[in-house]
Amino acid sequence: MRTRLAFALAALMIVAAAAPALAQKFDVPAKGMQTFNLKDERGRNQASFSSKAPIEDISGTASGLGGTVSFDPANVPGTIKADITVEVASMKTGIDMRDDHMRGDKWLDAAKFPTITFTLTKLKDAKIQKGTELRGIAVGTFTLHGVPQTVQLPVTLTYMPASEKTKARAAGDLLVVRAKGKVSLTKAGVRSELLGSKVSDEIEFEFNAVGSNAVK
Template sequence: MNRNKFILGSLTLAVATLVAGTAFAQLTVKAKGPQKVALSDAIRANQISWLSDAPVEKIKGTAPNVKGNFVMDPANMKAMTGLITVPVKGMKTGNPIRDHHLAGKSWLDARKFPNITFKITKIAAARVSGKKANVKAVGVFTCHGVSKTITVPVEISWKEAGAKTKRVAGDWVKIKTAFAIKLADYKVAGKAGNIGREVGDTIQINATLYGHTVR
């Protein structure tokens, strides 16, 4: 009798979790069905910033000209996919010689590998509240010609089209993330002895990107 109760209780809990998980992955917005979202600098300059924190010095950098396209279904944020592309050549560190080195052969080799990309393939978990979703995005991060599957936390905010969004048509979407990558994972060797001393062996990446729905 107790065993049956336990099984029934477990099943109920599992079904409730499943239902809750589906229901909670839904944004409360008017848009229906899968929406194409494109990043747009007209909303705000899309820029990725990064930090190398090494014992000798901290190097702050930015990567402008970020491009990106996503497919998001507000009714099911777990179905999100997308691709973000960052050109290596425009990266800035505040020193033109260092920028040149960064894009050079011993570092990111912009001539051979002009872009860094992150392709979101699936959403592992989604927690949605109103017009905001916090998801764990699983995707393929490609840097320096090396691709690795990583999971990153992403916060998505949705703003429905209205009087304040007239300068760019469609609903607006903000995508925010922060994660770290290890240079060694992407076979970025740099100059001998640099990594771990002048350049951090891990690079902290922060991105706040703005886009809009397109038809």
Template sequence: MYKKLLLTFLAFSLAAGVFSQNLKPVDAESKVLFVIKNMGLSVDGSLTGLAGTINFNPKNASGSSFDVTVDVNTINTDNKRRDDHLKKDDFFDAAKYPTISIKSTKIQPKGNNTFFAQAILTMHGVSKNIQFDFIATPASGGYRFKAEFAVNRLDYKIGGNSMTMGDEVAVKLDVLAKK
């Protein structure tokens, strides 16, 4: 009896390692940062309100996925007037599109805690396929995910043509996710 129970427990424990962990982003311990050129200067900012789900198993990357959002109304460039303008309809239109979302469509391992992701990024009501590498390192009770990629704001109909503002936005993610 005890042998069967022990074998069942061991089999379940080993099988649990094959399945993805269901994780939630920890907003207070994560960073969603961006940088864009404006009048020749780099303007950086951040977004908070990170929410969603991350199912991750480094041994089964193809079975892993993420679907997370960030709150557009939290945009912060250390300039309240600019932040208020960015929330208006000629930029993010936060009243109509209150979140930015990113949802994976494919994850592949690359080695050394590095993975390749294909995902759909949705901003301002426009969804586009993107791809990027990310690093996943174990953290207490979960994982820390780090990634960098660039997007063209015009692809998402944000801000329109501008002689003073750059089109490319560099995005940097540092997300802690726990059970």
């Protein structure tokens, strides 16, 4: 009898310990839908990108980031919505001539397609750790050069409730969004004889941004 009771207690303790890990909610005071605006006047919210090609490796950043991430902290995967935009004009690689070519009509054609967008369609394999950090796979539509591609991006969302420390960065609760992935230039309809030699077809990118629910 005692042995069974001990087993039952142990099982209960294991389930209790595992419950927060299985929970799909942030352990934060905020209630209801929260919308985090990724607008950042200081330009610290950035997407970085890199191309590894036989002739040349290129890396750069884009700081013209915008968009929102919304969710109910009590049910993040079921309620999350995200629309993120990056201004092509804000992309730079440290070489003015190359930047002009990159934004030109033979490459990303900033005049015709001024933004690169990502729209989340679902969040899968979401796991929340320590009550405030969510890791999962963001499935969505990545539109580059006006051509939509379905992508799956490993994503990490870190919820930081407002505190004295976070006030130094921005008002309200903060959400740190990190994601990375790859996108094909050929699939995006970019045609250039330099693709494959000077610029790789597959561009790797990382997204690093902080949003606030107090910024409208």
